[in-house]
Amino acid sequence: MNLAAILPHTAAVHGARTAVELGGHALSYAELDACAGRVAALLAARGVAPGDRVGVMLPNVPDFPVLYYGILRAGAVAVPMNPLLKSREIAHYLRDSGAVLLFAHEMCAEEAGRGAEGTGTDVVPLGAGTLTALLDGHPEPAALTDRADDDTAVLLYTSGTTGSPKGAELTHANLRRNAEICAHSLFRLTSDDVVLGCLPLFHTFGQTCAMNAAVTVGARLTLMARFEPVQALTAVQDKGVTVFAGVPTMYAALLAARTDAHDTSSLRLCLSGGSSLPVEVLHGFEKSFDAPVLEGFGMSETSPVASFNHPDRPRKAGSVGTPIEGVEMRLIDVRGGVGELCVRGHNVMKGYFGRPEATAEALRDGWLRTGDLARIDDDGYFYIVDRKKDLIIRGGFNVYPREVEEVLYEHPAVAEAAVIGIPHPTLGEEVAAAVALHPGAGATADELREYVRERVAAYKYPREVKLVDALPKGATGKILKREITFADS
Secondary structure (H helix, E strand, O other): OOHHHHHHHHHHHHOOOEEEEEOOEEEEHHHHHHHHHHHHHHHHHOOOOOOOEEEEEOOOOOHHHHHHHHHHHOOOEEEEOOOOOOHHHHHHHHHHHOOOEEEEEOOOHHHHHHHHOOOOOEEEEEOOOHHHHHHOOOOOOOOOOOOOOOOEEEEEEEOOOOOOOEEEEEEHHHHHHHHHHHHHHHOOOOOOOEEEEOOOOOOHHHHHHHHHHHHHHOOEEEEOOOOOHHHHHHHHHHHOOOEEEEOHHHHHHHHHHOOOOOOOOOOOEEEEOOOOOOHHHHHHHHHHHOOOEEEEEEOHHHOOEEEEOOOOOOOOOOOOEEEOOOEEEEEEEEEOOEEEEEEEEOOOOOEEOOOHHHHHHHEEOOEEEEEEEEEEOOOOOEEEEEEOOOOEEEOOEEEOHHHHHHHHHHOOOEEEEEEEEEEEOOOEEEEEEEEEEOOOOOOOHHHHHHHHHOOOOOOOOOOEEEEEOOOOEOOOOOEOHHHOOOOOO
16 A cells, blocks of 8 residues: 555545644645645646656645545655755765655755756755645646555665765655554554654654654644754643654753743653753753653664654653564674674665665665664663764764765865764764875865865754874774774764
8 A cells, every 4th residue: 555545544544634834834734635636637747657766855834634545645755864965975865866856955955956967867956835826727637646664655764884885765654654554553652643754754763653653643833843852842842742753862852942931741761862861851851841752773774663662652762762563673693792783674775876886785585684782681671872973963964974084085185084973062073174284285174174064065064073093903904993082972
């Protein structure tokens, strides 16, 4: 069954209820369903066929779910993209996915246009009212296109520390089952719930746990185009938000910003993921907001939810809980009680698009090797200990060192570069780079920082750049990142 079928099903029951809202703009479920159907008609008129990839490069605005469900309804594959990406990154996404079309918000349309040059992808810029005007030419909604459970629904781009970002193929069954479990078993959502959509919808956490879960049951999704703690607290009070999903940095910011003037009594449940939630923040938040926080684990390749602290079982601070229904987790290569976490189940991706070798490396005997190191207690609760990969998580956003290093190496003065994460009090981790220059070459730390800033998304460039004579290396010549230190690390 097509994942997009959840929308007309909900619209038939809760058509008059608000589906999505941002500020004063709102769409009912009937309106959202009709608009998605007209997007499917628009795509068909432009020659988009089932299986074609269509990019969506938007912040959290109502146009996102309209396009997302419209693309799926047409039988095409949605390729969500961060609107902060720069042209070189956009070009890779488009070439790798073979996207035939890219809907880009006006804030990033110029960058998207540059990135699309030579890719064969048509860019459709979207400003206020643009999509409505486009749909005026397609008043009749297209019918839902049948798709098989194992057909790809969404390509979510992710990356390890080796190589460029690759598209995780998430199927209709992957995403539908994950949304259903989140909505019913974990979060116990009903049509009376109001979900605050602070998490980016282009990211798997916001997409499944907020948008798809809300649509599954007919709940209201209140969007925030950009997270800001005071505005989020105001939204909780004014909109009667009952469920909040966020990353640890959001919880720390909300806890710091809350005053007695904020009425947050409507909150009944909070969800945390993306990285480990500090126990001190967890306890402080629950005490201040009088709402339980359920922490879980997931990744793009698992649609994303693999495990959670369940509402009907004891919660353990610092733990990502136990596997969700239909999912298994185990540790391999265990040393001292810690091993690499592997996942198997209905949530695991089909593979990496066009990357058979990377797929074979990640999926072995049906088990996904996550690259995360974890331990398990006597009750079967999992704890993420560290990351096997060099992944940096800055404020909930994934930063892959290899990608930033590639840009640094493009600078003519750079001989060697290593990018690592260093502790940061509010972001969790900050991006830092140690750089050795070619003999006789001249470049300042500020110059290198600016060089990278102009070529990658704003959250990726290194705020800390240190010039060194040489980088530490092992016997084989491999750079030893563990021996690189900064003042804050």
